[in-house]
Amino acid sequence: MNLPRAHANPLIGLSSTLLALAVSLLATVVLLVVFGSHPLSALRSFFVGPFSSPLAWGNTLNQSSLLVLTGLAASVAFGAGAFNLGGEGQVYLGGLAALAAALFLPPVWGALGILAALVSGMVAGAGLGAVSGALKARWQADELITTFLLSASVVPVVDSLITSPLFGAAGSFLITSRKIPQEFWLPGLLAPSNLHWGALLTLPLAVVFGVLVNSTPWGYRLRLLGRNRAFAQYTGLSMASYSLLPLGLSGALHGLAGALGVLGTQHALVQGFSSGWGWNGIAVALIARTNPWAVVPAALLFTFLDQASRMVVLQGQFPFQLSALFQAAILFFITAQIVRRRS
Amino acid sequence: MRSSRFALVFALLLAGFLTTPVFAATIGVFIPGALQGSPTYELLDAGVRKAAAEVPGITVKTIEGGFNQAQWGEQIAALVASGEYKWIVTSNPAMPEICTPVAQAYPAQRFIILESWSKNASFATLSYNHRELAFLHGALAGLLTQSRKGAAVAGLVAGQEYPDMNNAILPGFREGFQSILPAGKVEFRVVGNWYDAGKGAELAKNLFDQNVSVVLPIAGGAGQGVISAAKQAGKSVLWYDTDGYALEKGIVVGSGVIRQDTASYQLVKKALAGTLEYGKPLVVGVKEGYLDYLTSLPAFVSGLPAAIRTPFEAIVNQFRTGKKTLAMPLPTS
Numbered sequence: 001m002n003l004p005r006a007h008a009n010p011l012i013g014l015s016s017t018l019l020a021l022a023v024s025l026l027a028t029v030v031l032l033v034v035f036g037s038h039p040l041s042a043l044r045s046f047f048v049g050p051f052s053s054p055l056a057w058g059n060t061l062n063q064s065s066l067l068v069l070t071g072l073a074a075s076v077a078f079g080a081g082a083f084n085l086g087g088e089g090q091v092y093l094g095g096l097a098a099l100a101a102a103l104f105l106p107p108v109w110g111a112l113g114i115l116a117a118l119v120s121g122m123v124a125g126a127g128l129g130a131v132s133g134a135l136k137a138r139w140q141a142d143e144l145i146t147t148f149l150l151s152a153s154v155v156p157v158v159d160s161l162i163t164s165p166l167f168g169a170a171g172s173f174l175i176t177s178r179k180i181p182q183e184f185w186l187p188g189l190l191a192p193s194n195l196h197w198g199a200l201l202t203l204p205l206a207v208v209f210g211v212l213v214n215s216t217p218w219g220y221r222l223r224l225l226g227r228n229r230a231f232a233q234y235t236g237l238s239m240a241s242y243s244l245l246p247l248g249l250s251g252a253l254h255g256l257a258g259a260l261g262v263l264g265t266q267h268a269l270v271q272g273f274s275s276g277w278g279w280n281g282i283a284v285a286l287i288a289r290t291n292p293w294a295v296v297p298a299a300l301l302f303t304f305l306d307q308a309s310r311m312v313v314l315q316g317q318f319p320f321q322l323s324a325l326f327q328a329a330i331l332f333f334i335t336a337q338i339v340r341r342r343s
Numbered sequence: 344m345r346s347s348r349f350a351l352v353f354a355l356l357l358a359g360f361l362t363t364p365v366f367a368a369t370i371g372v373f374i375p376g377a378l379q380g381s382p383t384y385e386l387l388d389a390g391v392r393k394a395a396a397e398v399p400g401i402t403v404k405t406i407e408g409g410f411n412q413a414q415w416g417e418q419i420a421a422l423v424a425s426g427e428y429k430w431i432v433t434s435n436p437a438m439p440e441i442c443t444p445v446a447q448a449y450p451a452q453r454f455i456i457l458e459s460w461s462k463n464a465s466f467a468t469l470s471y472n473h474r475e476l477a478f479l480h481g482a483l484a485g486l487l488t489q490s491r492k493g494a495a496v497a498g499l500v501a502g503q504e505y506p507d508m509n510n511a512i513l514p515g516f517r518e519g520f521q522s523i524l525p526a527g528k529v530e531f532r533v534v535g536n537w538y539d540a541g542k543g544a545e546l547a548k549n550l551f552d553q554n555v556s557v558v559l560p561i562a563g564g565a566g567q568g569v570i571s572a573a574k575q576a577g578k579s580v581l582w583y584d585t586d587g588y589a590l591e592k593g594i595v596v597g598s599g600v601i602r603q604d605t606a607s608y609q610l611v612k613k614a615l616a617g618t619l620e621y622g623k624p625l626v627v628g629v630k631e632g633y634l635d636y637l638t639s640l641p642a643f644v645s646g647l648p649a650a651i652r653t654p655f656e657a658i659v660n661q662f663r664t665g666k667k668t669l670a671m672p673l674p675t676s
Contacts, residue, residue, distance in 0.1 A: 055424040059417060160535065163504070171674065173437035173505050174412055192420060192448035266413065273413040313406070314421055320377065320407040 017287060017334065021301070024330040028309075031326070036317050049311025050304055058193020060307045062265065065199035066257045067299035070281025071288060072209050073253035077129075078290040079213060080246035081226035083144040086132065087254045087278025089151025090125040092158045094255025095262045097124030099167060099269045102180035102262070113184050118198075118259045125255020126248045128154065133244035143247060151278070162269050175271035186264035196264035203296065205253075210292040222246060254278060280306070283331050305330055370395060370611065371428035372405040375415055375435045382585040383603055387434050387457060390607030398615050404428075410538075416441045423449045430614055432607060434458045436507055439466055453621065455610050457603060460673055464622040467614070469606055472628030472671040473507050474515035475662055476599045477559075479629075479636050480581050481519020482658050483597045484557045485527060486651045487579060488520075491556045495527040498550035498558035500569050502537040508561070510672040516559060518669075522658075530555065534565040543568030551576035557596075559583060570594055588642035596646045597655075598637045606633055626671050629662035 029043065036042035050060045070087055077084035084090075098121035105113045128150060135141035161167055162177050169178040186198040213219035225232040225242050233239055258274055266273050284302050288294035309323035372391050374384045388405050395401040406422065408415050415438075422431060423445050431442075432455045439461035442454050446465035453465060460470040484497040497520050501508050517529045530553070532546040543565030547558050551572060557579040560566035566582075570591045573580045580587075580594055584601040606627070613619035627633040636659045637643060644652065661667035 053424050055420060059421075156535075171506055172440060173435070173507075174440060175503060192444070194417065270413040272411040275411050275413070310418070311421070314418065314425070315404075315406075319379075320409040 017289065020333040021330070024333040027329045027333070028326050031329075032312065038315075038317060042312050042315055042317055045311040045315045046308045050307040054190045055193045056307065056311070058190035058195035060303055062193065062195040062199050063307065064299045064303040065202040066260065066277055067280055067284050067303055068202040068206055068296055069253050069257040069260070070277050071284030071295040071299050072206060072292055073250040073257070074281045074285035075288060075290045075292055075295055076209065076213070076222075076253070077246050077250040078285055079226045080222040080242065081229055082133075082243070082246045082250070084129065084132075084147050084247055084250045085144055085282075086128065086147030086151035086251070087281050088274070089154035089278070090128050090251045090254035091258040091261070091274040091277050093128050093154050094121035094125040094258030095269050095274060096158045096161060096258075097121050097255065098259030098262045099177055099180065102184040103167065103178070107181040107183040110183050114186065114263060117184060117263055118256060121255040121259025121262075122252040123255070125258065126252035129251020129254070130244055130248035133247035136247075137240040137243040147247070159271055162271055167269065169268065177269040179268045180262070184263060185267050186260070194265045198260045198264040201260070206292060206296050213292050254281070283334070286334055369401045369429050370403045371422050371431045372403060373419060373422065373431055373433040374405060374407045375412070375433060375438065376410055377407050378405060383601070384434065386603035387432070387607045390604035391432050391611050393604070394608045394611035394615065397612070401615060412437065416445065420445045420448070423452045429453065430455055430611070432611060434603065434607075436505065439463060439468060442466065453614070455607075455614060455619070457606055457610070460624045460626070462622050462624060467610060467619050467621050468624040469610060470624065470626050470671065470673070471601055471634055472626060472669065473511040474669045474671050475628045476584070476601070476634045477512040477515030478519035478522075478669060479659060479662065480559050480583065480597065480599060481516040481529070482522055483581060483651070483655050484516070484559065485520045485523025486655055487596070488527070488556045489523055490648070490651055493556035494554040495524045496530055496553065496555050497527065498530050498532065498547065498555045500532045500534065500543060500546050500550075500558055500560045500562050500565070502534050502562040502565060504533055506674070512561065515669065534562050537563030537565060539565050540568035540571070544572040547572035548576065551578045557581060586637055586640070588637070588640060588646070592642065593646060597643065600635050600637055602633050602635070626673065628668065628671070629659075630665040630668060635663070
C-alpha cells in the first residue's frame with residue numbers, strides 16, 4: 001500500500017500543502033460570507049476568536065498538544081508503512097487505563113501516581129496497537145482493517161465500563177466516571193481554560209521523535225520499511241519486530257493522549273471526551289507529510305481551524321455541523337493534493 | 344511611497360475588521376444537542392424568544408452544542424467568556440454539573456436552566472415532577488394491559504440510566520401501573536445511548552415477545568425503533584413528553600406533555616423584569632400546568648375505547664385539580 005511520506009524535495013511538498021490550505025481557507029471564507037447572516041462578524045470570529053481571550057488561547061494550545069501526540073502517533077506508523085486507523089480506540093483505552101490507575105492508586109502517591117497513570121495509558125494504547133502488529137506479523141492480517149476493527153470494538157466496551165459500578169459516578173446526569181482524586185490532577189495553566197502542565201510534555205516528545213526518526217539508524221530502518229517493505233526484508237530487517245514496533249509505539253502515543261485528557265482536562269472519563277482525536281491525528285500527519293518535525297505546526301494549524309470554526313458556530317449564525325464541514329473542506333483539499341501527486 | 348500607502352490601507356482595514364462589533368445579543372440559548380427535530384428544545388427556544396419579543400432591545404441567539412456531552416463545558420465557557428450574554432438559557436439535568444465550574448470562574452454570569460435542580464446562586468433552575476407524569480403513563484399502561492388481558496407486565500425502554508430515571512420515572516411508572524394491576528411488573532431496558540433505533544427496536548421486540556402490551560420509550564431517537572417494533576407486533580406505545588400521536592397513528596395511543604415553552608417563557612420574563620430568584624430551585628407538576636396528558640386530542644379519543652379513557656381521565660383530573668400529588672425525589676445537595 002502507498003502511504004503518505006515526506007516529499008523528496010521538502011520545499012515542493014510544503015508549497016503544495018500551503019496551497020491546499022490556502023484554497024481550503026478561501027472555501028471557508030466563501031462559505032462564511034455566503035451563508036452567514038452577519039458575514040463580517042463571522043469572519044472576525046473565525047480569524048480572531050481562537051486568540052480572543054486567555055480561555056480561547058488555553059483551549060487552543062491544549063487541543064494542539066493532544067493533536068501533536070496523535071499526529072506523531074499517526075506519523076510514526078505511516079512512516080514505517082503501517083496504516084493505523086485505530087487511534088480513536090487507542091486514545092479511549094489509554095484514557096480508561098489512566099482512569100483506573102488514578103482511581104485505584106492511593107492519592108498519597110501524588111506525582112508518582114500521575115506518572116503511573118500516564119504510563120498505564122501508554123501501555124494500554126501500545127497493547128492495543130501491538131495486537132494489530134502481532135496479527136500482521138503472524139498472519140499477515142492487514143493492519144488497516146485490524147486497527148480499525150479493534151478500535152471500533154473497544155469504544156463501546158469502554159463506554160459500558162464508564163458507568164459500571166467499578167468506575168461510575170453516582171448521582172451524575174452525565175455519562176461519566178467518577179472524578180479522580182485531586183492529587184492526580186495535572187496542574188492547570190491559563191485558568192479557566194483546559195490547558196495544563198502536561199500539555200508541555202508534547203513539545204520535547206516531538207523533538208525526541210524528530211531525532212529518532214530522522215537521525216538514528218533505527219529511524220532509518222523504519223523509513224526504509226515505509227518506502228519499500230520488500231527491499232527492507234532483503235536487507236535483513238526482522239519483519240516480525242518491525243510490524244509490532246511502529247504500531248505499538250503509535251498506540252502508546254495515542255494512549256498517552258487519552259491519559260492526558262483524563263488527568264489534565266476532564267479529571268474523569270466522560271463519554272466521548274476524545275472524540276475525533278485519533279482521526280484528526282491522521283489529518284495532522286497528512287498535513288505534516290509524516291515528518292515529526294512538521295507535526296507541531298501542523299497540529300497548531302489544524303487546531304486553529306477547528307477552534308475557529310467552533311467560534312463561528314458559537315456566534316449562533318450556523319448549525320453545529322458547520323465546524324465538521326469546515327474540517328471536511330480542509331481535509332478534502334489536503335488529501336486531494338496528495339492523491340494528485342501520487343497519480 | 345506606494346508600499347507605505349499600501350501598509351496604511353492594510354492597517355486601517357485590519358483595525359476596522361478587528362473592531363467590528365460582534366452582533367450583540369442579551370440572551371444565549373444553549374441547546375445541548377440539535378434544535379431541529381427536537382421538540383423539547385424547539386419549545387425551549389420558542390418560549391425564550393416569545394418573552395424576549397415582549398421587551399424592546401432584547402435579542403436572542405441560539406447556539407447548538409451538538410451531541411458530544413464532553414464538549415458542552417468548553418462551549419458554555421466560551422459563550423460566557425465572550426461577555427455577550429446576560430443570561431444563558433439551557434435545558435438538561437446535566438447542565439448544572441457542567442455549568443458549575445464556569446459559574447465559579449465567571450460569578451457575574453446568570454444561568455436559567457430548565458429540567459434541572461440546583462441551589463447554586465448563579466442558577467435559576469426549574470425541574471418537572473417526573474414522578475407524576477410517569478405515574479400517569481403507568482396508569483394508562485395498566486388500563487391497556489388489563490383490557491387486553493396480556494401479561495401483567497409493562498415495558499420501559501430508557502436511553503440511559505440517570506438519577507431522574509432511577510429515582511422518579513421508573514418508580515412513578517411502576518406505581519401507576521400497580522395502581523391498576525397491583526401484582527403487575529415493569530420490565531426496564533436500557534439502550535445505552537439516545538440514538539440507536541435498531542437497539543431500541545430489538546429491546547422492544549424482546550418485550551413484546553414476552554406478551555407485554557405496551558412500552559414507554561424515553562430514549563431519544565431510539566424511541567423510533569420501539570415504535571417500529573410495536574407496529575410489527577401490533578402492540579402499543581406511550582410517548583413521554585411531547586405530542587407523539589402523529590409519529591405512528593394507532594400505535595402511539597397515549598402522550599404526555601411537558602410545556603417547556605411555558606416554563607422558559609415564564610422564567611425569562613421574570614429575569615427580564617428583574618424578579619427571577621436565583622439559587623431557589625423550582626419544582627412544578629401537573630397541578631401547575633407544566634406537565635399534562637394529552638387526553639383531549641382526537642388521536643387519543645379515537646385510539647382508545649371509552650372503557651379505558653374514562654377511568655384514565657378521572658385519574659388525570661385528580662392530578663390537574665391537585666387532589667392527588669406525588670413528591671418528586673430531589674437531590675440532597
